Amino acid sequence: MIQNKIKNGFIIAGLILLSVLYCYPIVLILINSFKIETAISTSTAFQLPTLETFAGFANYVQAIIANCFLTSLFYSLIITLTSVAAILLFTSMCAWFITRVASKWNKLLYYLFAFSMVVPFQMVMFTLSSTADALNLNNPFNIWIIYLGFGAGLAVFMFCGFMRSIPLEIEEASMMDGCTPLQTFFQIVFPILKPTMVSVGILEAMWIWNDYLLPTLVLDIKVYKTIPMLIQYFRGSYGRVEMGAMMASIILSILPIVLVYLIGQKHIIKGVTAGAVKG
Amino acid sequence: MEKALKKYTWVFIGPTLLAFIIGFILPFLQGLYLSMSQFTTVKNATFVGFSNFIRAIEDAEFLNSFQFTIAFAIAAVLLINVIAFIFALLLTRKLKGTNIFRTIFFMPNLIGGIVLGYIWQILINGVLALVSEPLLALNANAGYWGLILLTCWQQIGYMMIIYIAGLSNISEDILEAAMIDGAKGMQILWKVKIPMLMSSFTVCIFLTLTNAFKLYDQNLALTAGDPNKFTEMLALNITNTFYSRAGAQWKGIGQAKAVLFCILVVVIAMTQLRATRRKEVQS
Amino acid sequence: MKKILSLLFAFTAAIGMSGCGAEGETLQETGSVYYLNFKPEQDEAWQELAEDYTEKTGIPVTIVTAASGNYETTLMSEMGKSSAPTLFQVNGPIGLANWKDYAYDLSDSEFYGELTNESFALENGDEVAAVAYVVESYGIIANQTLLEAAGHSLDEIQSFEDLKQVSEDITARKDELGFAAFSSAGMDGSSDWRFKTHLANLPIYFEYQDENIQSTEKIQGTYLNEYRNIWDLYINNSTTEASMLAAKTGDDSRNEFLASEAVFFQNGSWEYGNLTGEGKFSDEDLVMIPIYIGVGDEANQGLNTGTENYWVVNKEADEKDIEATLDFMYWCVSSEEGTEALANEMGFVIPFENAQKSNNLFVQQDVAYTAEGKTPVSWNFTTMPSEEWKNGVGQALTAYAADQSDENWQKVEDAFINGWASEYALVNQN
Numbered sequence: 001m002i003q004n005k006i007k008n009g010f011i012i013a014g015l016i017l018l019s020v021l022y023c024y025p026i027v028l029i030l031i032n033s034f035k036i037e038t039a040i041s042t043s044t045a046f047q048l049p050t051l052e053t054f055a056g057f058a059n060y061v062q063a064i065i066a067n068c069f070l071t072s073l074f075y076s077l078i079i080t081l082t083s084v085a086a087i088l089l090f091t092s093m094c095a096w097f098i099t100r101v102a103s104k105w106n107k108l109l110y111y112l113f114a115f116s117m118v119v120p121f122q123m124v125m126f127t128l129s130s131t132a133d134a135l136n137l138n139n140p141f142n143i144w145i146i147y148l149g150f151g152a153g154l155a156v157f158m159f160c161g162f163m164r165s166i167p168l169e170i171e172e173a174s175m176m177d178g179c180t181p182l183q184t185f186f187q188i189v190f191p192i193l194k195p196t197m198v199s200v201g202i203l204e205a206m207w208i209w210n211d212y213l214l215p216t217l218v219l220d221i222k223v224y225k226t227i228p229m230l231i232q233y234f235r236g237s238y239g240r241v242e243m244g245a246m247m248a249s250i251i252l253s254i255l256p257i258v259l260v261y262l263i264g265q266k267h268i269i270k271g272v273t274a275g276a277v278k279g
Numbered sequence: 280m281e282k283a284l285k286k287y288t289w290v291f292i293g294p295t296l297l298a299f300i301i302g303f304i305l306p307f308l309q310g311l312y313l314s315m316s317q318f319t320t321v322k323n324a325t326f327v328g329f330s331n332f333i334r335a336i337e338d339a340e341f342l343n344s345f346q347f348t349i350a351f352a353i354a355a356v357l358l359i360n361v362i363a364f365i366f367a368l369l370l371t372r373k374l375k376g377t378n379i380f381r382t383i384f385f386m387p388n389l390i391g392g393i394v395l396g397y398i399w400q401i402l403i404n405g406v407l408a409l410v411s412e413p414l415l416a417l418n419a420n421a422g423y424w425g426l427i428l429l430t431c432w433q434q435i436g437y438m439m440i441i442y443i444a445g446l447s448n449i450s451e452d453i454l455e456a457a458m459i460d461g462a463k464g465m466q467i468l469w470k471v472k473i474p475m476l477m478s479s480f481t482v483c484i485f486l487t488l489t490n491a492f493k494l495y496d497q498n499l500a501l502t503a504g505d506p507n508k509f510t511e512m513l514a515l516n517i518t519n520t521f522y523s524r525a526g527a528q529w530k531g532i533g534q535a536k537a538v539l540f541c542i543l544v545v546v547i548a549m550t551q552l553r554a555t556r557r558k559e560v561q562s
Numbered sequence: 563m564k565k566i567l568s569l570l571f572a573f574t575a576a577i578g579m580s581g582c583g584a585e586g587e588t589l590q591e592t593g594s595v596y597y598l599n600f601k602p603e604q605d606e607a608w609q610e611l612a613e614d615y616t617e618k619t620g621i622p623v624t625i626v627t628a629a630s631g632n633y634e635t636t637l638m639s640e641m642g643k644s645s646a647p648t649l650f651q652v653n654g655p656i657g658l659a660n661w662k663d664y665a666y667d668l669s670d671s672e673f674y675g676e677l678t679n680e681s682f683a684l685e686n687g688d689e690v691a692a693v694a695y696v697v698e699s700y701g702i703i704a705n706q707t708l709l710e711a712a713g714h715s716l717d718e719i720q721s722f723e724d725l726k727q728v729s730e731d732i733t734a735r736k737d738e739l740g741f742a743a744f745s746s747a748g749m750d751g752s753s754d755w756r757f758k759t760h761l762a763n764l765p766i767y768f769e770y771q772d773e774n775i776q777s778t779e780k781i782q783g784t785y786l787n788e789y790r791n792i793w794d795l796y797i798n799n800s801t802t803e804a805s806m807l808a809a810k811t812g813d814d815s816r817n818e819f820l821a822s823e824a825v826f827f828q829n830g831s832w833e834y835g836n837l838t839g840e841g842k843f844s845d846e847d848l849v850m851i852p853i854y855i856g857v858g859d860e861a862n863q864g865l866n867t868g869t870e871n872y873w874v875v876n877k878e879a880d881e882k883d884i885e886a887t888l889d890f891m892y893w894c895v896s897s898e899e900g901t902e903a904l905a906n907e908m909g910f911v912i913p914f915e916n917a918q919k920s921n922n923l924f925v926q927q928d929v930a931y932t933a934e935g936k937t938p939v940s941w942n943f944t945t946m947p948s949e950e951w952k953n954g955v956g957q958a959l960t961a962y963a964a965d966q967s968d969e970n971w972q973k974v975e976d977a978f979i980n981g982w983a984s985e986y987a988l989v990n991q992n
Contacts, residue, residue: 149302
């Protein structure tokens with residue numbers, strides 16, 4: 001017993017050390033985001049801000065005012081919310097139909113959805129961006145159609161997995177009572193799906209929120225930049241690098257995610273687990 | 280019930296199907312056709328047959344990125360899964376603070392690839408400068424291990440969660456039965472836990488493997504292929520062929536590369552699923 | 563849900579106030595202009611100019627800036643879209659070759675009629691496909707005050723040997739003086755064009771002079787030793803250790819120069835606005851000298867003067883957008899506000915008849931050099947076969963800076979000579 005306790009003590013000590021290491025990269029950026037631009041370089045990255053190099057919130061102000069961080073945040077939010085909402089609603093309906101109606105076509109569709117999960121984005125990136133452009137899907141308010149199409153695979157797959165495990169009887173009884181399929185779906189099936197909805201929603205939101213290449217190619221870059229695009233823009237397209245504002249933007253972009261994570265932690269971890277088991 | 284449902288076919292599958300056609304099927308088929316064409320926009324494509332594929336295979340940089348991706352994928356899949364599994368074992372011992380550790384280890388997963396890449400670029404370059412080694416832009420080894428370190432940091436937490444779920448599904452009875460039979464810790468691990476976790480392994484290996492092959496954002500942000508395209512992975516190589524190369528022939532070659540890439544990923548994913556699923560059945 | 567909605571509303575309001583909101587694209591009877599700009603240093607000035615123009619005429623002008631390394635990438639993806647740029651840039655004949663199918667014939671435009679010298683236009687058959695709108699000069703910008711503080715004067719520097727002596731003397735007394743000879747030759751993507759493109763122009767220029775050619779499919783690399791010498795001089799007499807150059811940015815280099823940490827800074831007339839003004843340098847402090855590499859008649863060598871900024875109008879664009887674009891271009895190079903902004907705020911020499919003279923110090927120095935009978939070094943880097951070639955040379959230069967061995971220099975030569983031949987072949991097949 002005592003031996004076990006000592007062992008556990010060592011393990012906990014080890015885990016604490018690992019946790020500190022795990023947080024360190026973010027802490028490093030946090031520290032640098034409070035330094036003046038000239039004090040952020042490879043040779044000075046590990047120095048704490050001194051009186052001379054402390055910038056206060058200047059970098060954050062710069063990121064928010066000059067680099068329009070809030071605008072990007074707004075677009076990222078719009079895109080993520082509309083896309084996830086559309087995916088949850090439409091793919092759950094689609095998945096219900098596929099599992100409840102046995103036909104060759106539905107089987108084919110199911111395999112196509114599964115196939116689309118594996119296909120790398122590079123395969124369709126060029127044609128997708130030109131299609132999106134031609135159909136006027138190149139703005140944050142319409143791009144959800146693209147995300148619904150490209151993200152349907154995972155969602156349908158997970159919903160189908162779950163629906164196979166719920167008994168038919170309740171649905172049949174509801175139909176017997178004279179409900180239309182739509183009523184049955186929204187009154188009976190939809191509520192049962194709630195836990196899976198949370199899982200699917202979380203997985204899709206994580207993907208869409210962080211997605212870089214798709215919005216870069218699809219959105220009208222004259223007007224719209226999502227957060228990942230903004231951060232890449234600091235390095236990529238401007239010729240000069242505003243390191244201070246970039247650090248601040250990195251922290252600002254992590255902040256909402258961490259907040260959401262800490263609040264909804266239980267659901268997120270459950271969601272990941274569910275997604276994996278069904279996958 | 281099926282009959283009633285069938286009347287509503289388009290209500291239920293219509294929206295998803297339409298978006299799926301726009302967002303996937305159409306671009307996919309068009310992509311297949313364009314891989315055999317020369318084009319600068321979708322409209323001005325002329326059919327050229329398989330010459331794009333030949334030139335894609337002859338492209339030394341493409342082959343290099345292929346090798347680099349394989350080397351990366353092997354190390355990343357092994358390291359992520361082994362470490363994540365160990366973490367999962369440690370965190371299912373009912374220790375104090377398990378939840379906090381789990382929270383911390385999972386967190387990097389929520390951060391996007393571009394942001395992750397820049398965080399690690401600053402960190403790794405700082406460390407390299409400290410020990411006076413060449414920086415990432417010049418240091419192929421640091422680029423390789425940096426990418427692995429970054430993906431480990433990002434994905435270990437995710438896989439750990441899946442392993443934890445698997446481990447907590449193993450019923451106490453089985454473990455007790457094994458103990459009564461005189462099995463020791465290590466034996467329980469190898470003879471009982473691991474065989475019972477085969478489906479978790481299937482999922483985790485599948486996810487890490489496909490993630491490793493498709494890696495793009497992290498690659499772009501951390502090394503962007505430096506030095507001299509040595510750390511350029513397949514996805515980045517293809518995107519660069521498309522958008523950084525001036526000249527009419529490159530888009531066709533890029534699309535051909537993308538088709539090859541697609542086949543590769545699908546074949547690897549299928550083979551892996553089959554191989555580990557078979558193990559699942561045996562146990 | 564309500565909370566989320568009210569949050570979104572709050573956001574929209576905040577964005578509206580911060581001036582970050584995007585202007586909605588409305589259907590225009592008059593056409594509109596979308597210019598994909600190549601020069602990040604001038605982005606702000608362009609944005610202001612566009613705003614002025616829109617205020618005056620009601621014609622919307624959108625200007626998006628993508629810097630050198632990413633210009634081609636951005637242009638490529640933007641041109642595939644339905645709202646493609648109406649106005650974009652090519653860097654010379656090589657660049658035009660890729661985009662000639664999109665080039666609107668400018669020969670009848672009002673704009674072309676005012677060009678002072680036809681050599682500033684690029685032709686595609688009988689058509690005028692591209693027109694240079696700016697002429698620039700680059701060289702080594704020197705801080706005269708520091709130079710004198712180090713006990714040297716400008717007159718001493720008339721050749722590469724002189725430059726080397728002065729620089730090495732400063733390096734020898736670096737600690738005592740408190741400054742270095744050269745600002746960091748940063749090889750980050752925001753700065754490496756100064757060396758893989760602009761500095762590399764010199765060996766190419768002198769080889770072209772010898773051979774009496776304008777471009778080539780095979781470079782011989784006659785003057786690569788001299789290229790190595792000047793590169794050695796830059797990186798070994800710098801504010802920064804040579805091995806750290808890989809991550810140094812253009813901003814770092816400029817900041818060092820502004821902070822009087824270095825006497826010399828290789829850059830061009832476009833930097834004038836960044837170097838002068840409140841709390842910065844005045845004209846008396848600064849001078850631009852030719853980049854001597856020890857070849858040819860150094861006594862009569864001038865600054866590197868030329869252009870890599872050619873305007874091309876997208877002929878696939880809407881008729882009325884083309885009209886609007888041509889009007890905008892003409893306004894930029896002929897109106898008072900337009901030329902004022904281009905000449906003074908952006909510091910360009912504008913090769914058009916009604917344009918104002920620039921008050922840019924470096925531009926004036928270039929004129930003075932030419933008046934003294936010195937020959938400007940032309941911009942031959944526009945004939946470099948591709949971006950890939952530049953990147954290859956840049957990579958090799960960076961690697962060499964970190965470890966200055968002969969093998970590593972061999973790799974620079976390899977990228978320079980063999981890279982040229984293979985890239986030329988790749989770009990020009992079918």
